[in-house]
Amino acid sequence: MRKWLDRYYGRLRTIKANYVLLNLLNLRRLGHARRMLRRYGLTRSPLLPLSSAHMPKAPGDIPWLDRPDARQRLQADPRLPALPATLRQAVLDWPDKGYLILRGVFSAQEVDRVNRELQQLIDSGAVDFNFTGRKVMFAFRKSPAIKAMASDRRILDVLDLLLGRPMHVFQTINFLTGSEQAPHSDSIHMTTYPLGYLAAAWVALEPITADNGPLVYHPGSHQLPYLLNEGFAHGGGRFTIGADAYARYEEAVQRSLDSGRFTPHEFHAQPGDVLIWHANLLHGGKKMATPNASRRSMAVHYFAEDVLCYHELTQRAALIDEDH
Numbered sequence: 587m588r589k590w591l592d593r594y595y596g597r598l599r600t601i602k603a604n605y606v607l608l609n610l611l612n613l614r615r616l617g618h619a620r621r622m623l624r625r626y627g628l629t630r631s632p633l634l635p636l637s638s639a640h641m642p643k644a645p646g647d648i649p650w651l652d653r654p655d656a657r658q659r660l661q662a663d664p665r666l667p668a669l670p671a672t673l674r675q676a677v678l679d680w681p682d683k684g685y686l687i688l689r690g691v692f693s694a695q696e697v698d699r700v701n702r703e704l705q706q707l708i709d710s711g712a713v714d715f716n717f718t719g720r721k722v723m724f725a726f727r728k729s730p731a732i733k734a735m736a737s738d739r740r741i742l743d744v745l746d747l748l749l750g751r752p753m754h755v756f757q758t759i760n761f762l763t764g765s766e767q768a769p770h771s772d773s774i775h776m777t778t779y780p781l782g783y784l785a786a787a788w789v790a791l792e793p794i795t796a797d798n799g800p801l802v803y804h805p806g807s808h809q810l811p812y813l814l815n816e817g818f819a820h821g822g823g824r825f826t827i828g829a830d831a832y833a834r835y836e837e838a839v840q841r842s843l844d845s846g847r848f849t850p851h852e853f854h855a856q857p858g859d860v861l862i863w864h865a866n867l868l869h870g871g872k873k874m875a876t877p878n879a880s881r882r883s884m885a886v887h888y889f890a891e892d893v894l895c896y897h898e899l900t901q902r903a904a905l906i907d908e909d910h
């Protein structure tokens with residue numbers, strides 16, 4: 587029965603018309619997409635499928651630190667000398683590395699408050715794990731402590747500088763264990779037009795070691811071309827999404843890593859440490875040495891102001907609650 591149901595829901599998820607229906611039910615949360623479509627000259631309803639195939643052919647504005655002269659621009663920027671030396675160096679390295687680490691951003695009390703509130707929400711059934719069984723999505727809508735951490739100015743100020751536009755929280759993902767997720771770029775899940783106006787911050791909420799499934803990232807991989815639907819055999823058609831599009835995407839990413847050009851790094855961290863990564867940096871979660879080892883942590887994804895945001899694989903505009 588379970589198998590049959592999984593197959594049935596799996597099939598429903600491939601039908602584009604179902605996403606149009608879901609969009610209709612969430613019309614109020616598509617205001618942002620409607621405005622952005624208009625802003626970028628696209629005469630398309632946000633209810634309809636939306637992917638990189640529908641975007642203007644011109645790439646549009648490129649984030650300032652993704653341009654070839656990023657380093658020179660940074661060196662001439664009057665904001666740089668005002669930064670603490672380690673942060674200044676990390677920002678200067680961002681164009682080449684695609685990540686930066688901020689140690690000790692959050693205090694033990696701030697971390698404890700987040701862990702406590704999350705546990706209360708889980709225990710009361712106010713939030714639940716998503717289909718992966720490992721991720722609690724959007725808990726910032728229900729927890730003041732998580733919201734405060736996600737929208738903390740110490741992170742947002744760095745993001746605003748790196749992306750050159752004001753950045754806004756789109757989603758939080760809380761983990762109690764490792765994700766063990768295969769390498770991917772966030773731009774397949776949260777694509778923007780213009781491309782590249784997304785970033786993520788990952789906060790350690792307990793000690794993270796080689797054993798409890800640390801985040802794994804591949805410095806420099808953000809400079810690879812963005813891998814979007816036209817870059818791999820996603821298997822979809824005019825009316826359908828490819829049934830195993832994500833598995834095919836992961837295989838294509840793995841092929842790009844198999845060249846050995848990028849060395850994987852693990853983020854070993856103390857509670858309150860933060861790693862920020864670029865929209866196109868390949869990353870994932872290492873296998874836990876002990877199954878289900880505790881790895882409390884939180885990933886936050888941010889969109890820049892005034893960009894169009896959508897999910898490339900399901901071809902759906904991002905639902906944005908503008909009152910959050």
Ligand SMILES: O=C(O)CCC(=O)C(=O)O
Nearest residue numbers: 765766767801870871885
């Ligand atoms: O925390 C992890 O293991 C992976 C997180 C991740 O891939 C993401 O949030 O995009």
